Amino acid sequence: MKVYFCGSIRGGREDVVIYQKIVKKLQSYGSVLTEHVSSAELTHRGEDASDAADRFIHDRDVDWLRQSDAVVAEVTQPSLGVGYELGRVVDMKKKTLCLFRPASGRVLSAMIRGAHDGELFVVKDYSEDDMEDVVDEFFAVMKQT
Numbered sequence: 001m002k003v004y005f006c007g008s009i010r011g012g013r014e015d016v017v018i019y020q021k022i023v024k025k026l027q028s029y030g031s032v033l034t035e036h037v038s039s040a041e042l043t044h045r046g047e048d049a050s051d052a053a054d055r056f057i058h059d060r061d062v063d064w065l066r067q068s069d070a071v072v073a074e075v076t077q078p079s080l081g082v083g084y085e086l087g088r089v090v091d092m093k094k095k096t097l098c099l100f101r102p103a104s105g106r107v108l109s110a111m112i113r114g115a116h117d118g119e120l121f122v123v124k125d126y127s128e129d130d131m132e133d134v135v136d137e138f139f140a141v142m143k144q145t
């Protein structure tokens with residue numbers, strides 16, 4: 001199973017420790033194509049800030065999205081890139097889980113929460129303590145369908 005993980009990079013790296021825990025959990029289900037998103041070395045500048053590199057990153061990531069069997073996004077830290085990726089995956093009809101932490105005090109964008117359909121596109125509120133259970137439930141339901 002190939003899993004695409006989405007998390008904020010240029011939108012801010014405040015949640016990188018949580019991304020690491022989620023990626024570790026996802027790796028118990030398959031290979032995570034975007035493991036770099038959880039790297040502590042990756043700053044808010046991204047992998048490289050040149051125009052050529054940005055095109056490479058965009059094209060590579062859209063290709064990885066197409067290849068993926070499931071998409072899991074941590075959406076608490078707002079990110080243009082994550083929002084864009086989620087818009088593309090809705091069109092690709094990929095099985096998608098968006099994870100949001102209400103304890104952050106933020107209110108999730110209506111364009112993400114409002115896209116929840118309970119089947120292909122699932123938005124779940126979670127806390128760090130129950131992240132593993134929420135991910136397990138997502139993959140358990142996915143296996144049944």
Ligand SMILES: O=c1[nH]c(=O)n([C@H]2C[C@H](O)[C@@H](COP(=O)(O)O)O2)cc1CO
Binds near residue numbers: 008012045061085
């Ligand atoms: O260097 C990068 N590498 C990369 O893979 N991305 C992708 C994966 C992340 O899920 C998403 C983050 O977008 P943003 O940088 O706008 O927060 O975009 C984004 C960047 C920088 O925008």
